[in-house]
Amino acid sequence: xxxxxxxxxxxxxxxxxxxxxxxxxxxxxxxxxxxxxxxxxxxxxxxxxxxxxxxxxxxxxxxxxxxxxxxxxxxxxxxxxxxxxxxxxxxxxxxxxxxxxxxxxxxxxxxxxxxxxxxxxxxxxxxxxxxxxxxxxxxxxxxxxxxxxxxxxxxxxxxxxxxxxxxxxxxxxxxxxxxxxxxxxxxxxxxxxxxxxxxxxxxxxxxxxxxxxxxxxxxxxxxxxxxxxxxxxxxxxxxxxxxxxxxxxxxxxxxxxxxxxxxxxxxxxxxxxxxxxxxxxxxxxxxxxxxxxxxxxxxxxxxxxxxxxxxxxxxxxxxxxxxxxxxxxxxxxxxxxxxxxxxxxxxxxxxxxxxxxxxxxxxxxxxxxxxxxxxxxxxxxxxxxxxxxxxxxxxxxxxxxxxxxxxxxxxxxxxxxxxxxxxxxxxxxxxxxxxxxxxxxxxxxxxxxxxxxxxxxxxxxxxxxxxxxxxxxxx
Amino acid sequence: xxxxxxxxxxxxxxxxxxxxxxxxxxxxxxxxxxxxxxxxxxxxxxxxxxxxxxxxxxxxxxxxxxxxxxxxxxxxxxxxxxxxxxxxxxxxxxxxxxxxxxxxxxxxxxxxxxxxxxxxxxxxxxxxxxxxxxxxxxxxxxxxxxxxxxxxxxxxxxxxxxxxxxxxxxxxxxxxxxxxxxxxxxxxxxxxxxxxxxxxxxxxxxxxxxxxxxxxxxxxxxxxxxxxxxxxxxxxxxxxxxxxxxxxxxxxxxxxxxxxxxxxxxxxxxxxxxxxxxxxxxxxxxxxxxxxxxxxxxxxxxxxxxxxxxxxxxxxxxxxxxxxxxxxxxxxxxxxxxxxxxxxxxxxxxxxxxxxxxxxxxxxxxxxxxxxxxxxxxxxxxxxxxxxxxxxxxxxxxxxxxxxxxxxxxxxxxxx
Numbered sequence: 001x002x003x004x005x006x007x008x009x010x011x012x013x014x015x016x017x018x019x020x021x022x023x024x025x026x027x028x029x030x031x032x033x034x035x036x037x038x039x040x041x042x043x044x045x046x047x048x049x050x051x052x053x054x055x056x057x058x059x060x061x062x063x064x065x066x067x068x069x070x071x072x073x074x075x076x077x078x079x080x081x082x083x084x085x086x087x088x089x090x091x092x093x094x095x096x097x098x099x100x101x102x103x104x105x106x107x108x109x110x111x112x113x114x115x116x117x118x119x120x121x122x123x124x125x126x127x128x129x130x131x132x133x134x135x136x137x138x139x140x141x142x143x144x145x146x147x148x149x150x151x152x153x154x155x156x157x158x159x160x161x162x163x164x165x166x167x168x169x170x171x172x173x174x175x176x177x178x179x180x181x182x183x184x185x186x187x188x189x190x191x192x193x194x195x196x197x198x199x200x201x202x203x204x205x206x207x208x209x210x211x212x213x214x215x216x217x218x219x220x221x222x223x224x225x226x227x228x229x230x231x232x233x234x235x236x237x238x239x240x241x242x243x244x245x246x247x248x249x250x251x252x253x254x255x256x257x258x259x260x261x262x263x264x265x266x267x268x269x270x271x272x273x274x275x276x277x278x279x280x281x282x283x284x285x286x287x288x289x290x291x292x293x294x295x296x297x298x299x300x301x302x303x304x305x306x307x308x309x310x311x312x313x314x315x316x317x318x319x320x321x322x323x324x325x326x327x328x329x330x331x332x333x334x335x336x337x338x339x340x341x342x343x344x345x346x347x348x349x350x351x352x353x354x355x356x357x358x359x360x361x362x363x364x365x366x367x368x369x370x371x372x373x374x375x376x377x378x379x380x381x382x383x384x385x386x387x388x389x390x391x392x393x394x395x396x397x398x399x400x401x402x403x404x405x406x407x408x409x410x411x412x413x414x415x416x417x418x419x420x421x422x423x424x425x426x427x428x429x430x431x432x433x434x435x436x437x438x439x440x441x442x443x444x445x446x447x448x449x450x451x452x453x454x455x456x457x458x459x460x461x462x463x464x465x466x467x468x469x470x471x472x473x474x475x
Numbered sequence: 476x477x478x479x480x481x482x483x484x485x486x487x488x489x490x491x492x493x494x495x496x497x498x499x500x501x502x503x504x505x506x507x508x509x510x511x512x513x514x515x516x517x518x519x520x521x522x523x524x525x526x527x528x529x530x531x532x533x534x535x536x537x538x539x540x541x542x543x544x545x546x547x548x549x550x551x552x553x554x555x556x557x558x559x560x561x562x563x564x565x566x567x568x569x570x571x572x573x574x575x576x577x578x579x580x581x582x583x584x585x586x587x588x589x590x591x592x593x594x595x596x597x598x599x600x601x602x603x604x605x606x607x608x609x610x611x612x613x614x615x616x617x618x619x620x621x622x623x624x625x626x627x628x629x630x631x632x633x634x635x636x637x638x639x640x641x642x643x644x645x646x647x648x649x650x651x652x653x654x655x656x657x658x659x660x661x662x663x664x665x666x667x668x669x670x671x672x673x674x675x676x677x678x679x680x681x682x683x684x685x686x687x688x689x690x691x692x693x694x695x696x697x698x699x700x701x702x703x704x705x706x707x708x709x710x711x712x713x714x715x716x717x718x719x720x721x722x723x724x725x726x727x728x729x730x731x732x733x734x735x736x737x738x739x740x741x742x743x744x745x746x747x748x749x750x751x752x753x754x755x756x757x758x759x760x761x762x763x764x765x766x767x768x769x770x771x772x773x774x775x776x777x778x779x780x781x782x783x784x785x786x787x788x789x790x791x792x793x794x795x796x797x798x799x800x801x802x803x804x805x806x807x808x809x810x811x812x813x814x815x816x817x818x819x820x821x822x823x824x825x826x827x828x829x830x831x832x833x834x835x836x837x838x839x840x841x842x843x844x845x846x847x848x849x850x851x852x853x854x855x856x857x858x859x860x861x862x863x864x865x866x867x868x869x870x871x872x873x874x875x876x877x878x879x880x881x882x883x884x885x886x887x888x889x890x891x
Binding site: 093096097098099104118121122123124125126127128136138140155156157158159160161162163196198199200201202204205206207208209210211212213214215216217218219220223224232234238241242245249252253259260261263264267268270271292300301302303304305326329330331332368370371372373374375 | 481482485486487489490492493494507508509511512513514515516518522523524525526527528529530531532533536537538543544545546547555556557558572575576578579580581593594614651660663664667668670671674675723724726727728730738740741742743745753754756770831834835837838839841845848849
């Protein structure tokens with residue numbers, strides 16, 4: 001029987017060196033007895049060899065786990081970890097075998113350590129010691145379940161670089177001063193101040209943020225176990241808060257309905273008036289304001305905003321699309337999304353200056369189907385297009401273009417009021433009532449949906465040709 | 476004297492802030508005070524520094540700058556017509572409280588909201604100013620969550636995004652009709668527009684950092700922990716389907732990290748048309764479960780509603796189980812063969828348990844005894860799964876299956 005005596009329980013380096021030496025000697029786990037220095041020497045057994053020899057390669061994840069789990073207070077932790085390392089060297093799949101008893105133990109032990117670390121990050125409460133040359137210093141007493149101080153101190157260093165602090169635990173202490181982190185021996189609660197001026201504010205906050213109408217004690221205790229309460233200044237208020245909760249809710253119920261605060265009317269004069277929806281729309285600006293309140297169909301319920309046309313009111317050519325897409329809906333401007341980009345490039349190729357055109361849509365609100373983190377475009381119904389024509393007609397009346405280019409079927413319906421096939425209308429100039437010319441073409445988003453490259457290039461050329469026709473007609 | 480004033484204000488303005496459920500401090504970028512030699516860090520995972528007896532975590536100093544408000548939202552403790560005492564912090568006082576609490580490790584940071592005073596823009600400016608002082612004058616690296624005031628100018632929202640980790644705009648009630656009658660000043664369109672400007676700000680920051688010429692140049696930041704919102708449950712007549720419809724639409728449009736559901740709880744000096752009842756905590760819980768099914772379990776809203784009746788989720792059993800009881804044709808599922816998406820549909824299996832099962836079954840067949848090591852509730856799984864040593868037989872289709880899970884009906888107390 002080999003005997004290993006560890007002087008510093010929870011110290012990873014010491015255990016690792018001992019384990020390396022044993023592995024190098026091929027010592028089987030069942031032939032080692034692990035013990036800590038304060039446990040008294042056993043009567044039998046040889047001391048472990050001091051000199052570590054060959055290096056051992058283990059999965060990185062296992063090394064990291066071992067580094068944490070060695071802090072566990074389970075008396076058998078050194079022996080168990082050695083057995084797991086021994087087995088891991090012979091079975092590369094070992095860590096993935098979650099149902100193996102050793103790995104089950106390891107993951108539970110690691111979970112306990114992680115939880116303990118997390119609770120220490122959360123429940124350490126610093127108390128102020130003083131201030132010197134503008135640098136404040138603080139101290140805290142904490143009692144973790146396991147020997148985790150060395151695993152948690154770096155967190156406090158990253159967080160509280162700009163102040164001096166010390167955390168004292170029964171096993172060890174960590175001190176951050178002069179921009180250095182040092183460890184020392186364990187201490188007692190008496191070494192840390194027993195109060196702090198800010199604690200009154202903290203307790204006031206704790207009491208005020210508690211909602212007496214929704215008491216859930218089990219939920220609180222699951223996350224903030226009672227064992228921590230003695231070192232949490234706010235915990236002394238839990239019992240009185242709970243005792244008074246029912247009465248507070250009852251009081252709220254009894255005194256419910258009272259008269260309005262006498263200041264109400266005075267304060268509320270500041271509330272901005274929303275603009276009334278008027279029929280008297282004489283400029284594009286007025287139209288833009290009025291459309292914001294449009295509830296003629298249900299599309300306004302889920303869209304961000306109505307998107308009206310954009311461009312000079314003296315524009316000769318008006319381009320009508322279908323409806324705003326995701327990007328247009330967010331920004332409140334027409335043709336700023338992917339289809340707008342395709343359109344912009346095609347316009348340039350056709351020799352049209354985008355800024356000289358009036359760009360708008362047949363339907364002013366975005367219609368979509370929510371799908372996870374995206375909104376999928378949905379075609380507007382003919383009913384929706386027809387209802388929204390009210391706005392399109394207003395835009396047409398204000399801009400009075402010589403020529404309208406409709407992009408896609410919805411736009412064609414929006415402008416003409418009839419459902420017609422875009423393809424049969426293409427390439428020819430039509431005349432609308434009142435003498436406005438009409439050129440019908442496809443919607444640029446159609447080009448984005450074509451998977452076949454050759455076909456897409458062909459369609460794009462036809463689209464540019466349609467736009468070029470519009471340019472010629474308007475010239 | 477000044478200290479006493481602070482205590483009084485803190486009591487009032489924290490009390491007024493507690494109806495906002497969000498206390499998350501997670502999901503932001505990593506920050507470390509070593510760089511600034513100041514105070515404050517964020518490491519991705521949030522930390523709950525305390526828990527109140529209402530079971531809610533306390534991670535942030537959650538306060539209002541002021542509870543004066545020109546709006547008159549009937550469900551709100553701070554509405555103009557309420558008789559609650561009013562108070563107002565100045566930005567410096569909030570900064571000091573935040574730093575004092577932070578240095579004692581009470582909190583992860585600040586969640587600052589406010590009643591609307593003077594105007595939406597003025598109020599937003601004040602909130603941004605507190606965040607600016609913390610970041611610029613005190614090199615504060617902790618978490619900052621700012622409420623975005625719906626209707627504030629997009630430039631102010633953009634500025635808030637520079638300093639804050641998270642921004643949130645509350646939709647309050649799921650339907651436009653509810654908002655119209657309970658919060659006449661709040662317009663759904665204004666709220667959505669504000670959320671849209673937060674999303675556009677975040678998208679622009681991502682685009683800008685992709686387009687950097689020098690990789691070393693610091694990427695622009697915009698609210699790295701994203702945006703969230705809150706809906707009040709049980710104040711108006713909206714059903715669960717309305718609430719989930721609103722949530723799915725918001726998740727899809729504005730990339731929300733979270734929608735919080737807050738059971739309406741009675742407030743002091745409440746308006747007369749609100750229910751003076753106990754908050755519907757179980758309904759709130761079921762909505763959160765449904766929300767998780769939508770986001771992490773591949774469920775569509777329509778599927779969740781299959782297990783509901785009249786647009787309301789079953790209060791006695793969880794929504795996944797309610798769905799499974801309606802869709803027994805899919806079950807039992809073979810634990811050793813079913814694809815991940817199907818395992819996620821098994822009542823009692825969470826995402827983590829599913830990940831473990833998928834990993835472990837590569838090394839050998841899983842039996843019932845093994846499952847106990849991978850998940851907490853094997854008993855709940857039994858009617859829905861098959862393993863080499865277990866077949867549910869007629870259990871899956873048994874008429875009493877619901878009763879097996881639903882808590883027994885509460886006995887009427889005799890001492891009424």
